[in-house]
Amino acid sequence: MNPQTPSPTVVFYNFARRLVPAATAPPYIRGVAAVDSPRAGGRDDTRTSPVVALANGTDFALLNGPQLVENGPRLTPAPTIDAAAPLARHAAPDHRQALAFRHVSKHFFRDDGSSLEVLRDVSFDVPAGSVVSILGPSGSGKSTLLNMAAGLLAPDQGKVLVLGHETTGAVDWSRLGYMFQDDRLLPWRQALGNVALALEAGSVSRQERRERAQAQLAVVGLGDFGSAYPHQLSGGMRSRVALARSLVTEPDILLMDEPFSRLDAQTRTSMHNELLRIHRERGMSIVFVTHDVEEAVILADHIVMLSPRPGRVHTEIDVTLPHPRLGTPDAQALVAELRAAIAGMSADWVI
Template identity: 60%
Template sequence: MNARPEILMTNDAPLSAAPTVLQVTDMVKFYGKLQALRDVSFDVRRGEVVALLGASGCGKSTLLNIAAGLDSFDGGSLEIEGQPAAQFKQWHKLAYMFQEDRLLPWRTVRENVELGLETQALSRRARHQRAEHVLQTVGLGDFAQSWPHQLSGGMRSRVALARSLVVEPSILLMDEPFSKLDPYTRSQMHQELLRLQVASGATILFVTHDVEEAVVLADRIVLLEPRPGRVKQIVEVPLDRPRLPTDPDTAELTRQLRLKVTP
């Protein structure tokens, strides 16, 4: 067995030389008199998987919404692909996968996946082909004409993932997308996500309160503490993939990190 990993901030991760695609600097956010974020700074590099980890109230989802352009901020800066967010025009490069699958019950699986393509200058046939291809990619090619109510929870999550991927994003934002799944299905979705990330080269920023999930998926973990939300530590994950929760090194890093999560 390898030596137990330490939780350290390091600069020698394999992706450390990749260009930065998201840069958050001294981010401040208020909701009325309540300060939600204070001086939050971190970056996300191209092709990297980064987790925003922390207890409830530390600003994880707020940060993700700001990165997606769904919320404003009161201080600091956000750059996307090297441009200030206010000047960034290529929002179609970002996709957002919500905690709920948000499938429309009156649309078939394929029609749900096509939803993100309907604002693009694509023919109906091209939309069908793109949707069917990505459904094959996530293992649901035989369910294109099914209805959401006919699917299991894991299958619905795959449809939601397909809907995010069909627009071919370079940045995928995910807000606890697997939190409602049972442990076995969640593990399957972790493997599926990483497989698709390797195939597409997408950059992923995801929110989780699950320490084990962060260790299994992420290249780096931004550990936040609450009231107001601020960065406690940025953690490199020095473990090769695939990572199983039962692997000794994965379990040890998870144990160490749990001790650092501020309730």
């Protein structure tokens, strides 16, 4: 390969520890890698930008030929998946289970060859239309489960079913939204452009992208802030933009990896209310990862509590309390019950 000829082919996901072909990357990440660059002025043109994806808070990078720009410690990646594999949209979702984990186990390997067991024989379901919280301490494999659901990681043992279909390779990202702990907004793009990014990898016209992005900003209460850049927005507003970006494709399943953990208490409460409102209106399935017991109780219909590493399902609890729950006696009693269970499981889990 001529090193002078940019040929963007692969994206490295530090959060997933996996090399995957750019063609199968999530649209709002593939879009960054394939079409967006501050050097290129945000133009849809890969020819002018061999490395394009090192933005604030972004821990993925573009591979230009054999060159890898990497942020963070390196773990042995899983095998790549076939870039030519079809991304067929399934005819209809499984109306019983949005997600199902069946006896899932996962190890990572360090550079010295030693093995780190992250998950052991994990099984649970995410009923369609429900909000399920995965609760567990740091290192218990919560994010790894999300990345398996997204098709970014493969289990060493067991299987993961998404809308009734096993994730053995490429995943239809039009059915999934993913909201990360960091908002991962591109600093050179306005709010409207950041939301529209999720639509750029498909065949949606520029005009339709703008219209859908603007409508989604209005849904999260930022209809008047489409022209604002990330540095002009508060933390809560940035989270709303990130939420809009994850919802603009109208996914059946929304994966959320501690998305509000860096917000202050008042802003977090506001985002909780916003998320519950959108869930009532759209009815999509939500998988919400958190280490915060109260957050899990406030949001979830069902809580899956993982043990310390290697993560195993310690407890599953249905939450049938009416909303709003914050500060209610029943919610406080459930929080106390879960904290007692945690105390008996690990003295290292800060609650």
